[in-house]
Every structure is written in structure tokens, then in C-alpha cells.
Amino acid sequence: MATAKELTDKYIMNTYARFDLELEKGEGCVLYDEKGRSYLDFASGIAVNNLGYNNTKIISAIASQAEKLIHVSNYFYTAPQALLAEKLCENSFADRVFFCNSGAEAVEGAIKLARIHAKKISGNGHKIITMNGSFHGRTYGALSATSQEKYHKGFEPLLPGFTYVDFGDLKAAADLVKGGEYCAVIIEPVQGEGGVNIVPEAYLKGIRDLTSKNGMLLISDEVQVGLGRTGTLFAYMNYGVEPDIMTLAKPLAGGLPIGAVLAREEVAKAFEPGNHASTFGGGPLVAAVANAFFDEITKEGFLDEVKEKSKYIAGKLLELKSKFPGLIKDIRSIGLISAVEFFDLKARAVAEKLIENGFLTTAVQEKVLRLTPPLVIERGEIDLIISALGKILAEQKKGG
Ligand SMILES: Cc1ncc(COP(=O)(O)O)c(C=O)c1O
Known part of the structure; x- marks a missing residue:
């Protein structure tokens, strides 16, 4: 049987630069590919799935x-x-x-x-x-x-x-x-x-x-x-x-x-x-x-929690910037939409590396990686992407 990738590449108009990843189901802030491998979602579609996946x-x-x-x-x-x-x-x-x-x-x-x-x-x-x-x-x-x-x-x-x-x-x-x-x-x-x-x-x-x-x-x-x-x-x-x-x-x-x-x-x-x-x-x-x-x-406390997590992710991203001052040019963040702007790194290449490590993000401009997790993301999940990104940047630093 042809794969989704093969059929898509054959029959669908070529308007998207897709990642080589087929997604099958989701639960909370985690997506699974057709082989059952999990990915923590910091894209939410394109800032769509604010309540994550399989929300009751x-x-x-x-x-x-x-x-x-x-x-x-x-x-x-x-x-x-x-x-x-x-x-x-x-x-x-x-x-x-x-x-x-x-x-x-x-x-x-x-x-x-x-x-x-x-x-x-x-x-x-x-x-x-x-x-x-x-x-x-x-x-x-x-x-x-x-x-x-x-x-x-x-x-x-x-x-x-x-x-x-x-x-x-x-x-x-x-x-x-x-x-x-x-x-x-x-x-x-x-x-x-x-x-x-x-x-x-x-x-x-x-x-x-x-x-x-x-x-x-x-x-x-x-x-x-x-x-x-x-x-x-x-x-x-x-x-x-x-x-x-x-x-x-x-x-x-x-x-x-x-x-x-x-x-x-x-x-x-x-x-x-x-x-x-x-x-x-x-x-x-x-x-x-x-x-x-x-x-x-609009439930009581929901948006207050978003604001708290917003401070948390912004703080963590700024820590990354101070760890990698030669790689990260700027961090811009409000609520749960954040950008990591690189000096030279291609955002798409970083997003691909993150996929290999089990994280989904969006490359919005050549050198800007965007994080838009579901609003129900947890602090522990934020820690996971920060450490994966840190690992990828450390490898870049070594390599470069
Ligand atoms: C600010 C803004 N306006 C409009 C659009 C277009 O929305 P759609 O892709 O649903 O047509 C987008 C999509 O990213 C957007 O970010």
C-alpha cells in the first residue's frame, strides 16, 4: 500500500514544504506518528489547537x-x-x-x-x-x-x-x-x-x-x-x-x-x-x-494560568539566550507565543532537529523559530523542549 507521503506527493498540489512526518493521533499536548512515536507539540497546528488533542x-x-x-x-x-x-x-x-x-x-x-x-x-x-x-x-x-x-x-x-x-x-x-x-x-x-x-x-x-x-x-x-x-x-x-x-x-x-x-x-x-x-x-x-x-x-483561572506559564517560558528562553549568546540573537515572547531568532542558524534546520528529538515547532522566517504550544501545556513539558533545544544548540556550537 502506498504511504500517505507517497500519495500526497503524487496527488496533492505542491504548496507546502512538509516535514517528513505523518501524524496519526493526539492526546493532550502529545502527537503520535503512524509508527507510534510521540512528539511534544509546540506548534498547535499553526496556533490552532489551543486545548491540545482529544479534549473531552x-x-x-x-x-x-x-x-x-x-x-x-x-x-x-x-x-x-x-x-x-x-x-x-x-x-x-x-x-x-x-x-x-x-x-x-x-x-x-x-x-x-x-x-x-x-x-x-x-x-x-x-x-x-x-x-x-x-x-x-x-x-x-x-x-x-x-x-x-x-x-x-x-x-x-x-x-x-x-x-x-x-x-x-x-x-x-x-x-x-x-x-x-x-x-x-x-x-x-x-x-x-x-x-x-x-x-x-x-x-x-x-x-x-x-x-x-x-x-x-x-x-x-x-x-x-x-x-x-x-x-x-x-x-x-x-x-x-x-x-x-x-x-x-x-x-x-x-x-x-x-x-x-x-x-x-x-x-x-x-x-x-x-x-x-x-x-x-x-x-x-x-x-x-x-x-x-x-x-x-473563559473558565475562572484559565487565562491567569496562561499568563503564569508565559512568564515561565519567557524566562527559560532568556536563560537559553544567555547560554548561547553567539547563536541566539533575540527572544520575543508574549503569552504562549514565542520566537527564538538566530544569528545564522536556519530555523527550518533547527525545527527538523527538534522533530528528530520528538518536538514540533514552526519555522516562521528564515532565522526565526516560533513556539505556540497548546495553552494547556505544562511547565514540565516546557522544560523538556528547553533542554532539547539547549542540546541542539550545544551541538551547533561545537560543530561551528
Ligand atoms: C494574523 C493572520 N491573519 C490571517 C491569517 C490567515 O488565516 P487562514 O490561514 O485561516 O486563512 C493568518 C494565518 O496564519 C494569520 O496569522
Whole structure:
């Protein structure tokens, strides 16, 4: 019988640089390959599996909703979707939600909402400011909002109307908005794919101020870092500023596909029936699972524990940096998303070495290794990867 690797390499379009590893099942924060070998997970899919694997709350939500109703169209009301919308709004700045199926689709919804809000309400132009180093997804609107050229190559022309500015350069954004051509700024509070670049608080506050004064909207793309990843329920909550629109996706439905666009009422009201839609968006199955996920991460003490573990992992990574000052250039960490940036080492090669040692991580930029463990990771498990990484770096030091 052909292996999964052989079939994949033959029949699936070649868009992913896959590791040579077939995964079969998971339990807690451990994944197993088809031969039963275990891997401690510091990737969580791509920051998706925040409750780890085989979580009983997620499994039972899937099973009980699947027996009742998997899908009906959005021409009807369903309780799981309505309850999820209530939870998201009552626990955030937002008043209304639009549900879709992925992060890119949530970003598309946010762009459309910002543009139609400008047309119908604010009177601003259609242009949007986005950040250098950003990643917002692969569909054309989201790709155009993404500044990194490596994702654009071969797909031009992109959607017009996006201007990239430096993350942190408030003057650059302020200079652009004077003529009223711009309707929004889209920003990731932490650039996950960009290499875990954490937005400086003063900059985000400055951008909030600038957008408010110019009738523009602030879009917080929290597809990767919303829903507990940074230790607060939503990443904007670390900064004492509220956006007008927020995008969510990855972890929201416990590993099932979902996306969401959240907005304040004055913004959301720009959408009318017929303006935007999604066949599967917020269907009863994914919404029921998302309710279960949301209830878990908002349980008393859950996010406090994430914050404590955040300090723990950051401390351990900084210790590694001081042990290997010639190899590690920088450690960036907030909540349970951390980056180890190397001077010269290729992150992909380190990730491959970690796989050999039984650990999964993500290489996000050429020299940046990202750790995004499930939020239920334990301190002892953090110790294990730190010691494996230490061993690998010690070998590099010897070899180099
Ligand atoms: C901040 C951000 N926005 C959007 C996306 C796109 O999400 P998806 O891959 O679900 O389309 C990602 C994916 O990594 C992301 O990190």
C-alpha cells in the first residue's frame, strides 16, 4: 500500500514544504506518528489547537451537535450560532459578528466592511494602511493587505488601495491619512508569521488616536493571537485600546474551520442583507464546538494560568539566550507565543532537529523559530523542549 507521503506527493498540489512526518493521533499536548512515536507539540497546528488533542469538551460538543444538526443555511436561526455571537460580543468591544470559515475570509470580511463603512457612513476613501512584516492570508484582499513580498510573487496585480508602513513609525501613517483617502488601518497586535513582532503599546495607542481623529477604522487582526494566546482573551486587551473591527479564526472552533469578523454597532450597521455572505459560516456544528472552546478558555483561572506559564517560558528562553549568546540573537515572547531568532542558524534546520528529538515547532522566517504550544501545556513539558533545544544548540556550537 502506498504511504500517505507517497500519495500526497503524487496527488496533492505542491504548496507546502512538509516535514517528513505523518501524524496519526493526539492526546493532550502529545502527537503520535503512524509508527507510534510521540512528539511534544509546540506548534498547535499553526496556533490552532489551543486545548491540545482529544479534549473531552471538544469531542463531546462535536458528537452531540453532529447527532442533532450539522448544517442549515444562514437563512434560518440556529441556537449554537446565536449563543456564540452573544459570548464573543459580551466579552469584547464588539456588538455584532459575521461568521465565516477561515482567517483569510475573516480578513476579506473586515476589508469589505471597512470599505462599505467608508462609502455609506464616514465618507473616507477606500484605501487601507497595513504594516510591513504583516501576514493576513492568501486570498486576494488578504494577500494585498499582507506586506511581505515573498507571498506576492507571481500573483500580481494585487488589489489596489493598500499602503505598507513600518511597524512603529507613527509619522509615516499620519502623513498618509491627511487627505481623507484612507478608511482603515489593519494591524496584528503580534505579527505571528512575521516572526513574533510585538506591537509597541505607544504605537498602537498612536494609531488608535490617528484613526479616531480621521474617521478611520482600526482593524485588529487576531486570527493568530486572539482567544487566549497572549494571556488575555483578546490581544488588544494587552494595550488598553479597543479596535473597531477584529478578525478571529484559527483556535475558535477547537480545530474545525471557522472565522469571525467582530465590529462595533456603528460600523457593523454598514452591512445590509445581500452585502456579504458565506454558505458554511457559523453553521451549527462548528458554532457548538466554538461555544465549548470559548467556555473552556473563559473558565475562572484559565487565562491567569496562561499568563503564569508565559512568564515561565519567557524566562527559560532568556536563560537559553544567555547560554548561547553567539547563536541566539533575540527572544520575543508574549503569552504562549514565542520566537527564538538566530544569528545564522536556519530555523527550518533547527525545527527538523527538534522533530528528530520528538518536538514540533514552526519555522516562521528564515532565522526565526516560533513556539505556540497548546495553552494547556505544562511547565514540565516546557522544560523538556528547553533542554532539547539547549542540546541542539550545544551541538551547533561545537560543530561551528
Ligand atoms: C494574523 C493572520 N491573519 C490571517 C491569517 C490567515 O488565516 P487562514 O490561514 O485561516 O486563512 C493568518 C494565518 O496564519 C494569520 O496569522
